[in-house]
Amino acid sequence: MxxxxxxxxxxxxxxxxxxxxxxxxxxxxxxxxxxxxxxxxxxxxxxxxxxxxxxxxxxxxxxxxxxxxxxxxxxxxxxxxxxxxxxxxxxxxxxxxxxxxxxxxxxxxxxxxxxxxxxxxxxxxxxxxxxxxxxxxxxxxxxxxxxxxxxxxxxxxxxxxxxxxxxxxxxxxDVWRMRNSLALKAQQRLHKLTRLASKSGQSFNVQMFMVTLMRAMMSPALHHGYPRIAFHHWGGSDPYAGLGFHGDFYQEIYRSTSLARVYALYFSAIILGWITSEQARKTLHEGYFSPWSTDAIWSILDKTSGILSLLFSELKLYETSYLNLKSMEIPKLIRIRYDA
Ligand SMILES: [Zn+2]
Structure with missing residues (x-):
């Protein structure tokens, strides 16, 4: 039938x-x-x-x-x-x-x-x-x-x-055209890396390494670098409200706006060296308060209690030959302190 x-x-x-x-x-x-x-x-x-x-x-x-x-x-x-x-x-x-x-x-x-x-x-x-x-x-x-x-x-x-x-x-x-284009390139680069890593079964770790960086970049200490509209309707009709240290770190990436994820990806790409400080500096007219160098981002994170030890312990879980701490430009003192 x-x-x-x-x-x-x-x-x-x-x-x-x-x-x-x-x-x-x-x-x-x-x-x-x-x-x-x-x-x-x-x-x-x-x-x-x-x-x-x-x-x-x-x-x-x-x-x-x-x-x-x-x-x-x-x-x-x-x-x-x-x-x-x-x-x-x-x-x-x-x-x-x-x-x-x-x-x-x-x-x-x-x-x-x-x-x-x-x-x-x-x-x-x-x-x-x-x-x-x-x-x-x-x-x-x-x-x-x-x-x-x-x-x-x-x-x-x-x-x-x-x-x-x-x-x-x-x-x-329109307004964030240059940063959008740099962040899009980072998304495409990560996509390629993930496909490469899947051949050795490491694509999950490559993705999680980036997700972990993005989580740190969403930390409230860096919010001054985000456009205000990224916080509109964060979590539905409620205004943005922090969830406490661990809640912020693990949860915000899920309930955030897409534009906040664009910025988290943008800052992650700076810290990975995928976007050079020269490229990031040229976008300053799209937001004067955004940090544009790896040193600036590390120094902001270093002033926030607890975030770096959590970040490094998480990143170590997901290191691969494709994305790892060794190949990142991390200030020497921070590297020694966190055994990165
Ligand atoms: Zn589409």
């Missing part, structure tokens, strides 16, 4: 599982009043739940989405068909309760192609705050993915309807 089963639309390149499932269900309804998940309240509550190690189901993972079995039966699709199209994430990701980044140009392109905006997996990756395809910083929706089954539609509509939202997105691309 298989021939009578409806033909399921193919997912687009890099489309997320939940985006595809919502799209299929809107064309061929098999679940009425779909609830893939339920709202968990404001992000602050979710923060504290996460700090207490609460686990949130990830509806973009095949083994965590409860509706996958129903789709398999209805459309007669196999596990291997699904696994091929929706592989496991290949990079450290933003946890499901904090996801809200999107690329407006990708939304537009998919809207033209299939009549619905779609979401992409690459937007979850912590070390990819730029769209791979359009090379623009991702935007942060005021709509949270976890609260809406039709997240892509809601985010698309809010992009057009919310006062000044689109204008702010355009401004981010």
């Amino acid at each position: 298989n021939s009578t089963k409806p033909v399921v639309p193919e997912p687009l390149a890099d489309e997320t599982l939940s985006s595809w499932m919502w799209r299929v269900n809107s064309q061929i309804p098999i679940i009425s009043h779909v609830r893939f998940s339920s709202p968990e309240g404001e992000i602050k509550n979710r923060d504290s739940m996460e700090l207490w190690a609460e686990r949130f189901e990830d509806r973009d993972l095949l083994n965590e989405n409860v509706y996958v079995e129903l789709f398999k039966k209805t459309f007669n699709i196999s596990q291997s068909w699904l696994s091929e199209r929706f592989p496991e994430f290949s990079r450290p990701t933003i946890p499901t309760q904090f996801r809200r980044a999107f690329c407006s140009q990708c939304f537009m392109a998919s809207f033209e192609q299939v009549g619905t905006p779609i979401s992409k997996v690459q937007w979850f990756y912590l070390t990819k705050p730029f769209c791979d395809l359009h090379h623009i910083p991702l935007h942060d929706s005021s709509i949270f993915f976890i609260n809406h089954d039709d997240y892509t539609i809601q985010a698309f509509v809010s992009y057009w309807d919310e006062p000044k939202f689109k204008e702010n997105c355009d401004a981010i691309c």
